[in-house]
Amino acid sequence: MIILILESPAFQHGGTIPKKFGYKNGNLSPPLIISEVPEKTKSLVLIMDDPDAMGAVGKVWVHWILWNIPPNTQEVPENSIPKNSIEGKTDFDEIGYGGPAPPDKEHLYVFKLYALDIQLDLEKNSTKSDVENSIKNHILTETKLEGKYAP
Template identity: 45%
Template sequence: MTRRTITTALVTILAGCFGGFGGPGDSGGGNGDGDNPALARATQRGDLRLTSPAFGDGERIPDRYGRGERDVNPPLEIEGVPDDADSLALVVDDSDAVEPAGRIWVHWLVWNVPPETTTIPEDWEAAGAVEGENDFGGVGYGGPSPPDAEHTYRFKAYALDAVFDLEAGASADDLGAAMDGHVTAQTQLTGTYPP
């Protein structure tokens, strides 16, 4: 066996062991659900940007958006949507709240957002879009509610080259399967929230 053959074999073995990292469905996440593009970290791709007038990237999310307070989504601003995007999707999750099964806690799933959307107002009704099931068992936004310590919440936006035929209340797995191979740009905004 040559050195090249051994090196190739080792690379293949390592790729199999760490298949959730850097594979086609992974956006660079390393915290559970790496094969689900809806739940992986949305490493910057393209010019798409997501910001909020309520908090800056990495800053504290105001109390009123928490589950124990008003429990409404914060306002969001979207920029840099590719011209060829057919729709947008939004995902909010808590990668610090990985369940025993290794799943990331889902706070909000929204898809089929019109690509010309530039503003998501506070307490948005998701007009023209479809919302999925959060891990509180409801459909729509479920605010931060960390049980133990300050958690970091990921607000992710995706530009997609498709419109999905998913019914309201679909799961993160359903959305991830639909998104696979259709993400043309993505971005992420993070915010923290204490217990």
């Protein structure tokens, strides 16, 4: 079985995401640690979204899309992106990280990391659906990191 691990020194899986990473409280992207990347990986993709937004706004809210992350990346420092990686457009209609911003109650945020057998050829303003369509049939493995955030 192929394993891929995504962790954060800022919060435990299933734990509370610190306030400074929230959209209205600093909007810093959290530090991430990546390990056990499969040998044949050509690039990594990270998608952060909020499935709990479905109840409040009628859709899964996209907070961060990052692709062409080099496969040798082991750490993504706070408020940065790996060299040569590309950020896409969020549901805030912005390029780059958009932190948690639940409109009603505590929400669960999901950071999904995909190991791909290709690099993506997408424009900078691409969306989650553009990325998801491009990675079909190219995912070697995937993992996720979840955190909670309350308004």
